Amino acid sequence: MDDAVPPAAAPQRRARQPRRATTERRAEILRAAAHTFGSKGYKNGSLAEVADQVGITHAGVLHHFGSKEALLVEVLEYRDKEDVRDLEGQHIPDGIELFQHLVRTARMNVDRRGIVQGYTVLTGESVTEDHPARDWVTNRFTILRGEITAAIVEVGGGDVPQDVAECAASAIIGVMDGLQVQWLLDDGVDLPAATQFAIEAILTAALLGTGRPHPLT
Amino acid sequence: MDDAVPPAAAPQRRARQPRRATTERRAEILRAAAHTFGSKGYKNGSLAEVADQVGITHAGVLHHFGSKEALLVEVLEYRDKEDVRDLEGQHIPDGIELFQHLVRTARMNVDRRGIVQGYTVLTGESVTEDHPARDWVTNRFTILRGEITAAIVEVGGGDVPQDVAECAASAIIGVMDGLQVQWLLDDGVDLPAATQFAIEAILTAALLGTGRPHPLT
DNA sequence: CGGTAGTTACTGACAAGTCAGTAAGTCGCT
DNA sequence: AGCGACTTACTGACTTGTCAGTAACTACCG
Structure with missing residues (x-):
């Protein structure tokens, strides 16, 4: 029914983005989280701030990672992998x-x-x-x-x-x-x-x- | 002359000084805060936890220090003074x-x-x-x-x-x-x-x- | 020396905000 | 059609800080 009408004519900032490869989306979130946890610390950095940087809500982040702690762990692993990749070849x-x-x-x-x-x-x-x-x-x-x-x-x-x-x-x-x-x-x-x-x-x-x-x- | 009149309706208030035990009480709180901020960090340590250690409520702590940030500043100054005292004589x-x-x-x-x-x-x-x-x-x-x-x-x-x-x-x-x-x-x-x-x-x-x-x- | 005015040191209730996490629904790609 | 990627809406736990009220103490007056 019409009661469901959202702030009408809202070309929704995070409206329907074409479905990206999930892996890349997760990587985006991980980079955002690394930035937030880096500047504010883990305890003081919020999921909402991480989510904002990639244009979704904090619940969207939780959809991908389950919990804040799991996100941190993946950030850490992601950075390890990046470091290794930087050294690749050498x-x-x-x-x-x-x-x-x-x-x-x-x-x-x-x-x-x-x-x-x-x-x-x-x-x-x-x-x-x-x-x-x-x-x-x-x-x-x-x-x-x-x-x-x-x-x-x-x-x-x-x-x-x-x-x-x-x-x-x-x-x-x-x-x-x-x-x-x-x-x-x-x-x-x-x-x-x-x-x-x-x-x-x-x-x-x-x-x-x-x-x-x-x-x- | 009327200049003898003290600053209009400003009678010298009497019991202006803090009570005797107050200094020690504040020191107790500072030590508790140093402990809490030390083990949990400033952001993650709460006033309630500090208050608990000295057996009062978090409002009591705020009565003495006004705000959490002011408490931190005094903790830092307190520790400086302690360090100096340790070196006294030497x-x-x-x-x-x-x-x-x-x-x-x-x-x-x-x-x-x-x-x-x-x-x-x-x-x-x-x-x-x-x-x-x-x-x-x-x-x-x-x-x-x-x-x-x-x-x-x-x-x-x-x-x-x-x-x-x-x-x-x-x-x-x-x-x-x-x-x-x-x-x-x-x-x-x-x-x-x-x-x-x-x-x-x-x-x-x-x-x-x-x-x-x-x-x- | 006793009373009392004024102050200090709280308490408990509450306001206002932030946080992670959950539930249920919607959209659209495959 | 179904599932993955979300969103909105909400909960409950915790935060700092405010406020009114109360008990206890202290300084001074008589």
């Missing part, structure tokens, strides 16, 4: 190349403020109790530490004790993350320079006594 | 002593997980837009960087270029914060050892060429 860097890659990443990050902010906010949030991203973040750190530790040992030709390599690996990850926070809050911080300086310093210290003093550049 | 460390103090702090922090978590969560949150703690965190970083930069220059006997000292200072703060995050998520990370290792490494690199190679211990 061989995974190891040894000394890994450290050059890390410094290059810091340089690139200056032009990817949004992504850096997202990573920072989510990582900070994740240390709270029962945070849905906690396992993901923890796991990511564990893998990264493993790779960097191995690279240090390799560069040191096996002369670097395991515990020293592990300390140095944690420190390298820590300094990268910590510098990002300072840079996000204050543009005066020279992210690439400080990152390179610190990585070289830590690497040099780890290799001390192995006869390979000045590893980078 | 002279503020400078030069090489500052770095020894930083390493000592990392060692102490292992037994103050709650405080470390609070600092981490709040710092992470603060990079989001319009966060009420943003200025406080930014300012804190600026001051810390200034102090550490000065200490590096001092230890280097003036031979360390300003930009190198600044890079090193940012890196030292960054590595301390970044290692705390990893430690919170994974007890396997040796916070004191990695912190000391990294600070020594960065300091050594900053002093390279000044003839003061092995600064700590």
Whole structure:
């Protein structure tokens, strides 16, 4: 009946869009969610805001992902896949190349403020109790530490004790993350320079006594 | 003359001062708020939870602090004052002593997980837009960087270029914060050892060429 | 020293808003 | 025709903040 008449003559903003490939639609939502969770955090970012960016309602988002938490998990997985795709073709860097890659990443990050902010906010949030991203973040750190530790040992030709390599690996990850926070809050911080300086310093210290003093550049 | 008449109908109100126990009560609330904001974050921590811990209602908390944001600001100031009080009597460390103090702090922090978590969560949150703690965190970083930069220059006997000292200072703060995050998520990370290792490494690199190679211990 | 005016420190009820999640219906592609 | 991709409409839980009322305390007056 006529009582169902909606705000008549509404050429509905999100009116009938041609049915897109669902996969691409989901990817759109994931990118929007990554942006929202990145700038506002997971808890503070709302499904409505995510939905707005792709022109649907929050219920539409839930149709695709079931729950907010499931959406976060998929965002995380999506970003992992993207990272891997970026590296495709290139061989995974190891040894000394890994450290050059890390410094290059810091340089690139200056032009990817949004992504850096997202990573920072989510990582900070994740240390709270029962945070849905906690396992993901923890796991990511564990893998990264493993790779960097191995690279240090390799560069040191096996002369670097395991515990020293592990300390140095944690420190390298820590300094990268910590510098990002300072840079996000204050543009005066020279992210690439400080990152390179610190990585070289830590690497040099780890290799001390192995006869390979000045590893980078 | 009629000028003796006090500001029209403005009699000196009497009991203007807060009650004796009020200061302590407010401090109780501040400690509770620090705990809640620390474990859940500012956005996610509620006034009701804070109020519960001191046995009043959320309206009672608002009676004392006016708004949630004002409460956060006072929590931050309260913690600053506490930190200062802890250092009272001791002279503020400078030069090489500052770095020894930083390493000592990392060692102490292992037994103050709650405080470390609070600092981490709040710092992470603060990079989001319009966060009420943003200025406080930014300012804190600026001051810390200034102090550490000065200490590096001092230890280097003036031979360390300003930009190198600044890079090193940012890196030292960054590595301390970044290692705390990893430690919170994974007890396997040796916070004191990695912190000391990294600070020594960065300091050594900053002093390279000044003839003061092995600064700590 | 006792009373009392004025204030402080709350409580409980409520307003107004936001949030995730659900149910049921509609549109249109395949 | 049927199903996937939505929308509208709604619920219930939680939020911060306001307000009126109350008990307790304190300062001063007589």
